[in-house]
Amino acid sequence: MNAMPGIFAAATGADSLLERWPILFRDTVAGFFPAPLQWLVGSLISILAIVAIFGGVFAALTLLERKMLGRVQNRPGPNRTGPFGLLQPIADGIKMLTKEDIVPRSADHLLHFLAPVALLAFSILTFAVIPFGRNLVPLELDAAVLYFFAAGAATELAIFMAGWASRNKFSLLAAMRALAQLISYELPLLLSFVPIIMLAGTLSMTGIIDQQAGWNFGFIPKWYIFTPWGFAAFAIFLVAALAESNRSPFDLPEAESELIAGHLTEYSGFKYALFFMAEYFGMIALSGMAITLFLGGWRAPLPFLEFIPSYLWFGAKLLGLLLLFIWIRGTFPRLRMDQLTRLAWKFLVPLALFNLGTAAFWSLTSGWSGPLQLARWGVAIALVVVPFVLLGRGLSRGVAPRTYRFA
Amino acid sequence: MSNSGLEFPAPVGGSHVAAVHDPFHGDLLEVSMGPHHPSTHGVFRMMVTLDGETIVKLKPVFGYLHRNHEKLGENTSYLASMPYTDRLDYLNSMTNNWAYALAVEKLAGQPVPERAEYLRVILAELTRLLNHVCLAGFLLQDTGASGTPLMYAFREREKILDLFESLSGSRMMCNYQRFGGCRVDASPEWLAGAKHITDNFGRFLDEYEELITGNEILMARTQGVGALSPELAISAGITGPMLRATGVDYDLRKVDAYGVYSRFNFRVPLGDHGDTYDRYMIRVLEMRESITILQQALRDLPAGPIMDPKAKIRGFRPKAGEAYGRIEGPKGEIGFYLISDGSPNPYRYRVRPPSFVNLTVLEDMCLGQTIADAVIILGSVDIVLGEVDR
Numbered sequence: 073m074n075a076m077p078g079i080f081a082a083a084t085g086a087d088s089l090l091e092r093w094p095i096l097f098r099d100t101v102a103g104f105f106p107a108p109l110q111w112l113v114g115s116l117i118s119i120l121a122i123v124a125i126f127g128g129v130f131a132a133l134t135l136l137e138r139k140m141l142g143r144v145q146n147r148p149g150p151n152r153t154g155p156f157g158l159l160q161p162i163a164d165g166i167k168m169l170t171k172e173d174i175v176p177r178s179a180d181h182l183l184h185f186l187a188p189v190a191l192l193a194f195s196i197l198t199f200a201v202i203p204f205g206r207n208l209v210p211l212e213l214d215a216a217v218l219y220f221f222a223a224g225a226a227t228e229l230a231i232f233m234a235g236w237a238s239r240n241k242f243s244l245l246a247a248m249r250a251l252a253q254l255i256s257y258e259l260p261l262l263l264s265f266v267p268i269i270m271l272a273g274t275l276s277m278t279g280i281i282d283q284q285a286g287w288n289f290g291f292i293p294k295w296y297i298f299t300p301w302g303f304a305a306f307a308i309f310l311v312a313a314l315a316e317s318n319r320s321p322f323d324l325p326e327a328e329s330e331l332i333a334g335h336l337t338e339y340s341g342f343k344y345a346l347f348f349m350a351e352y353f354g355m356i357a358l359s360g361m362a363i364t365l366f367l368g369g370w371r372a373p374l375p376f377l378e379f380i381p382s383y384l385w386f387g388a389k390l391l392g393l394l395l396l397f398i399w400i401r402g403t404f405p406r407l408r409m410d411q412l413t414r415l416a417w418k419f420l421v422p423l424a425l426f427n428l429g430t431a432a433f434w435s436l437t438s439g440w441s442g443p444l445q446l447a448r449w450g451v452a453i454a455l456v457v458v459p460f461v462l463l464g465r466g467l468s469r470g471v472a473p474r475t476y477r478f479a
Numbered sequence: 480m481s482n483s484g485l486e487f488p489a490p491v492g493g494s495h496v497a498a499v500h501d502p503f504h505g506d507l508l509e510v511s512m513g514p515h516h517p518s519t520h521g522v523f524r525m526m527v528t529l530d531g532e533t534i535v536k537l538k539p540v541f542g543y544l545h546r547n548h549e550k551l552g553e554n555t556s557y558l559a560s561m562p563y564t565d566r567l568d569y570l571n572s573m574t575n576n577w578a579y580a581l582a583v584e585k586l587a588g589q590p591v592p593e594r595a596e597y598l599r600v601i602l603a604e605l606t607r608l609l610n611h612v613c614l615a616g617f618l619l620q621d622t623g624a625s626g627t628p629l630m631y632a633f634r635e636r637e638k639i640l641d642l643f644e645s646l647s648g649s650r651m652m653c654n655y656q657r658f659g660g661c662r663v664d665a666s667p668e669w670l671a672g673a674k675h676i677t678d679n680f681g682r683f684l685d686e687y688e689e690l691i692t693g694n695e696i697l698m699a700r701t702q703g704v705g706a707l708s709p710e711l712a713i714s715a716g717i718t719g720p721m722l723r724a725t726g727v728d729y730d731l732r733k734v735d736a737y738g739v740y741s742r743f744n745f746r747v748p749l750g751d752h753g754d755t756y757d758r759y760m761i762r763v764l765e766m767r768e769s770i771t772i773l774q775q776a777l778r779d780l781p782a783g784p785i786m787d788p789k790a791k792i793r794g795f796r797p798k799a800g801e802a803y804g805r806i807e808g809p810k811g812e813i814g815f816y817l818i819s820d821g822s823p824n825p826y827r828y829r830v831r832p833p834s835f836v837n838l839t840v841l842e843d844m845c846l847g848q849t850i851a852d853a854v855i856i857l858g859s860v861d862i863v864l865g866e867v868d869r
Contacts, residue, residue, distance in 0.1 A: 405624040408849060
C-alpha cells in the first residue's frame, strides 16, 4: 500500500514503480516458492508473459494489417465482426481451429506435422534475448546477438521442411526459393550489425543499449541510427529483415500469383495459422532486434519523455516498424528470384562491407572535435553515399523509363 | 522445343504431374499451373516443364469454358445471337456487340444513323478504358503488388460500369447494339456523367502511373521479359496492343476507319521492344488517347435518331451472301464472319476472338524465362477465357 505514492513521487528515472513492476511481480511470485525452484518459476513467468503478450500482439497485428492494407487499397477492410471489426481476430481464430486439417496422402506425415511446430518454436526462441524494457530481458546472454541470429536462421529450415514434406511441386519450388533466400540474406543481415558490435564492443543486447544512452546537444539521442554508418546499416538491416521474414516485396517462397501459396499450399486449419503466427513473430522479433541495435532499444527519444515507462517506448517503436512493413507490403511489386539474389550479393553485401570501413573510420576519429567533427561527418556520409550510388547504378543497369513514339 | 528428346514417364504415386528426365540436363520438373491457379485469369492451364525455375517447355491447355458459342449462333436468329456475344469477352460486351452488329449490317446493307455511330464510339472507347484499366490492375497483381493497383483500377472500372448500367440496364452483359443503330438513347444526364468520368480519368491515370509505372521493381520485372518480335507477331496474326507493342503500326480504327473514327484526331502509340513493359505502357498510353477520342465524340455528338427507321427488327432475313465485320476491340481485332442462306438464322457463324489468337505465341514468349515471368507474360497477353474457349 505504501508503495503507491512511489508511482507519482519517482515519476522519472529507472526506479519508479511503473518501470519496475514486471520485475517486482516476477520476483514476488517466485519468492513464494522454495529457493531451488525460484529460477524455474521466474523463467516460467517470463515465458508465459511473452507467449501471452505476443500472442495478443499477433492477433491485433493481423487486424491492423488487414485494416491498414484496406485503407491503402481504398477499401474499408474487415468491419463486420464487432465494432469496427475489432473481433475479427477471434473470428479468424475460431475459423482456423475448426477447419479440417488436411494432410496429402503422399506427404511425409511426420515432417508435415513438425514443420509448423518447429517454425513457431524457433520464432519464439528469438524473443528470449530481446530487451523489451529496462531490465526486462528474459535471458541475459553475453552473446545474445549471435544467439538471436542462430535461432532466427533456423526458421528457414522449417520452411524448407514444410515445402519438402508436402510433396507438392509448388511447395518444393517454394522450399528451394526459401533456401536460396536464406543463404543470400543471412549474410547482409549479419554484416549490417557487425559495425555496431565493433563500436559497442559487446555482443550483449543490454550492453548495446547502454552504449546508446545519452544525448547529443542535449536532445538528439545517441542512437546508432543517427550516425552515417548506423543509418546505412539500419537500411541494410531493414531490407534483409524483410527478406528474412518473407515479407513483401521478398515474399517469394509463398508468392501467391506464382506458386499459389508456396510452402503453405498443402496446409490448412490450425497448422496454417501456426505458419501465419510464426511469420508475424519473426517480423516482431526482427523489428525488436532493429530497435535494440539501431533505435536505442527501450530508450525515450527525447529527454523530457523519460517518465513514460521504457516498455511503452519499445512498444511504440515496434508499432512504428510494423506499420512500415505493412506499408511496404501495400506498395511494392515482388522481385524475381534472380533479382532477389542479385540484390543481396551485388548490392547489400558489398554495401555492408563498405559500411564496415565507414564504421572503422568513425571509431578511429572519435576524438575529433570542432571543425574536424564536421569533416568527420562529411567523410563518413561520403563513404556511405558514394558506394550506394555506384552499386545502385550497377544494379539498375538496363532498367530505365522509356519514351514511346506515336504513329 | 517440342521434339527435344524429352520423355514423359507415367505419373508416379497417383500425381498428375511427373518428374521428367532429360539425360543432358538432369531432372526437369513438370508443373501444372492451372486450371485452378490464382493467376491464370480463369480456367486456363499451363503445363510447364521447368529446369530449376526456367521454362523449357510450356503447353497451354484450354477449353474448360467451351459453350458451343458458334454452333449456337447457327441455330438462333441473328438478333438472338446479340446477347450471346456479350458473353464472349465479358469485360467488353459493348465492343463485341458492335463487331457483331457491324458484320450483320454489312451482310444486310443496313445503314446506321450518325448519332448511333457516335454513341458506338463513345461506348467502345469507354470499354477500352475499362478493359485496359483492368489489365493494368491484374498485371500488377500478378507481379505481386498485393492488390493496391488492382483496387485503384477497379474503383475507376466501377464508375464506367455504373454508366453502362444506367444506359443499358446491365453492368457487364449490355446487349446494347442493334442492326441499324442502338437500343436506347443516351439522356443528357447520362452524357454529362460520361463527360465527368472522361474528364477525371486523366487524373486517375496520373495518380496510377505515379504509384507504379516508374517503380524500379516493376521495370526490372517487366523490361526485357517475354519479348515478341514483330515478324513472329505478324505471322501469328497477333493484333491489338500486343502487336503495337512490337512496333507494328496497325490499328483498325485507322486502317479500316469504320464507323466515324476518321473524324477524330488521335494517335496510335507504338513500342520498340515488344516486351511486357511495352505491352503495359502501350495500354496506358492508349487510355490517354481514348480520353481525347471521348472528349471529341461527346463534344460533337449530333442530335437525331439512334435507329435507322427502315431497319427490320422482326422477320429479319438478309439475302444470301457472306460478310466479315471487324473492329479494333480493346484486346485486338474482334471479328464476326457470317454466311447467310436467306433464312432467319445464319448458315455459318464464326468468331475471330483476339485473345485466343494472341495466346498462340505464349510458349514462344515464355521459353527461357522463369516461372514468375510466365505469370506476368500471360497477364500481359490479356486473355478472357470466355472468348478463348467460346
